[in-house]
Ligand SMILES: Nc1ncnc2c1ncn2[C@@H]1O[C@H](COP(=O)(O)OP(=O)(O)OP(=O)(O)O)[C@@H](O)[C@H]1O
C-alpha cells in the first residue's frame with residue numbers, strides 16, 4: 001500500500017455525479033476505416049483527431065462540466081449569456097425564456113440577430129451555420145462587436161448545438177426571417193429565408209439530447225426561473241420574460257413572470273434580506289462605470305447578526321453577468337476594499353481594536369453581491385466558475401475605496417455600529433481559537449454521551465476521529481481494530497431516517513440521530529458551532545456494497561442538512577474498506593473492487609493462482625484486517641466529502657439523494673459506490 005493521501009470526494013465534481021452517457025455515443029461518430037495493426041501495438045493509428053463538434057459529444061465534461069443536472073442547466077446559461085451579451089452591448093432590451101410542454105427551451109432576444117451572410121472563410125456556409133457548427137467561432141474575440149461580454153471562447157452555443165437532439169435558430173435581420181435546424185450538431189438542411197419581417201433578434205430553441213443527458217433528463221422550471229431572474233438583477237437595462245408550460249411545473253414556480261430591476265444588485269440584496277434585521281439601516285451599495293473605458297463595478301452589502309437561513313452570510317459574484325460560484329479576483333478585491341476601509345475608519349476614530357479585523361471577520365456575517373463588467377475576462381474553464389483576471393481585483397478595490405469611505409464618514413452612528421459588529425466578530429474568533437486549545441476532556445465531562453459510543457481516551461480534539469459504523473457486529477470489529485486513544489466508534493442501527501422527506505419533529509425523535517448529535521457534542525441548524533465538535537474528523541464507515549452506499553448517502557444528507565459548515569470545513573470522510581483479499585505464499589494484497597482485483601491478478605499475481613476471499617461486510621473482517629486496510633491512519637485511504645459553494649448545486653444533490661425519485665437516488669448510489677472505490681490510491 002502506498003501513502004494514504006486523502007482522496008477528494010467531490011459530490012458534485014465531474015466524477016461523482018457525472019453519469020456515463022445513457023447509451024453509447026457511437027452514432028455521433030463517422031465510422032472509421034479499419035486499419036491493420038500490430039496486435040497489442042500502440043502506433044500512429046491509435047491517435048485520434050476528433051473533428052468538428054465530435055469532441056463535445058465525446059467529452060462533454062470538458063465543455064459543460066459533466067452530464068448531470070447542473071451540466072444540463074448550463075446549456076441554458078450559455079444561450080442566455082449570449083442574449084445578455086447582446087443586451088449589455090446595448091442592442092437588446094427584451095429577452096424571453098420559454099419552456100415548452102415537450103421540454104424544448106427557447107430563448108429569444110431583440111438584438112441584432114445572428115449574422116446570416118456567407119462567411120468569408122467558408123463561402124458556402126452562412127455565418128449562422130459557422131457559429132453553430134464550428135468551435136471557437138464567434139464575434140467576441142476582438143471587442144469590436146461586444147465590449148464586455150460574458151462570451152469569450154466562441155464555444156458556448158456550438159456546444160449547446162452538439163449536445164441537443166434538435167436546435168432551431170431563427171434570426172430576424174435585414175428585413176427577413178431566417179431559419180436553420182440542426183440535430184446533434186449537424187445541419188438538417190440549409191439556412192432558409194422564411195419571409196419578410198421587420199423584427200430584429202435571435203431565437204434559439206433547443207431540446208437536450210437524451211443520449212448525452214440520460215433518458216428522462218429535463219429542465220427544472222424552478223432552476224430556470226431563478227437563473228433568469230438573477231440575470232435581470234445583473235443588468236438593469238434588460239427585461240426578461242419567463243413563461244413555462246404549466247404541465248412542466250411541479251412546485252410553486254410561476255408559469256409567467258417579468259423581471260426588470262431598475263436598482264440592480266441593490267434590489268437583489270433587498271430581496272435576500274427581506275425580514276432580516278441588519279446592522280446598518282441601509283445596505284452599502286453602488287455602481288461605478290469607468291469613464292472613457294469599458295468596464296463597470298456594482299455591489300451591494302449588508303450585515304446581519306442573525307444569519308441567512310442556514311448560513312451566516314453569503315458572497316455571490318459575477319463577471320459580465322456570468323455567475324462565478326468559485327469566486328476569484330473580484331471577490332478578493334471586495335474583501336480587501338472592505339477590510340482596508342473599515343480598519344482605516346477604526347484608526348480615524350481611534351478604535352485600537354480595529355487592528356484585529358481580518359477580511360473573514362468583515363465578510364462572514366454579510367450578504368454581499370459583487371458584479372463586474374470587464375473586457376477580455378479570464379475564467380477557469382468553459383463553465384466560467386472562477387474569475388482569474390488579475391486586473392479585476394484592482395478595479396474593484398479602487399472602485400469601492402472612496403464610496404466606502406464616504407458611506408462610513410457620512411453617518412458616524414451607522415459606521416460605529418458596523419465597526420463594533422465586526423470587532424465583535426474578530427474577538428469571537430480569537431476567543432474560539434483559545435477555547436479550542438482548551439482540552440476536549442472538560443467539554444466531555446459536561447456532556448451526557450450515548451451509551452453505545454466507544455469514545456476515545458485522548459483529550460485533544462485535534463486528531464480525534466469518530467467512526468460511524470453500520471450495525472453492532474461491524475461496531476464490534478471496529479472497536480477492536482481502533483486506536484483507542486484517538487478513534488471513537490459509534491454503531492448506528494439499520495437505515496436511519498430519510499431526512500430530506502422527514503419533518504423536523506421526526507428527526508428530533510429519531511434515536512440514532514440524537515445519539516449521533518450527542519456524540520458529536522453539537523447542536524444542528526443555526527445553533528451549530530464548529531468549535532463544539534468533539535472530533536476533528538467524522539468518518540462514515542459502511543460496507544462496500546450498495547446498501548452501505550445508501551446508508552452513507554443518508555448520513556451525508558443528514559450532515560449537509562444539519563451542519564453544512566462541518567462538511568464545508570472538510571471534516572467529513574468516507575472510509576474505503578476493501579472488497580477482496582488475494583493471498584499467495586506469504587504475500588497478501590487487498591483489492592477495493594472487481595476491476596482492481598482483475599488488475600492485481602494480471603500484475604502482482606501474474607501466472608499464479610492466489611487464494612481470493614471476498615468480504616461480505618465489515619463485520620466479517622478480522623479486526624487486524626480492518627485496522628490494516630481501513631482504519632490505521634498510516635495505511636488507510638479516506639475520501640473527503642466536499643460540497644460546492646453554489647446553493648443550486650447543493651440543492652440538486654439533495655434532490656438527487658433524498659428527493660422523491662428513487663431512480664435518481666439509485667443511480668447516485670451506484671455511481672458513488674463505484675466512485676468511492678475507483679478514486680483510491682492503495
Ligand atoms: N443571441 C445572439 N445574438 C447575436 N449574436 C449571437 C447570439 N448568440 C450568439 N451570437 C454570436 O455567435 C457567436 C458565438 O457564440 P458562442 O456562444 O458559441 O460563443 P461566444 O459567446 O463568443 O463565447 P463563449 O464560448 O464564451 O460563449 C457569438 O460570439 C456572437 O457573435
Ligand SMILES: [Mg+2]
Pocket residue numbers: 130131132133134135136137138154155156157158
Ligand atoms: Mg461557436
Ligand SMILES: [Mg+2]
Pocket residue numbers: 078081082150151152155156157
Ligand atoms: Mg456564448
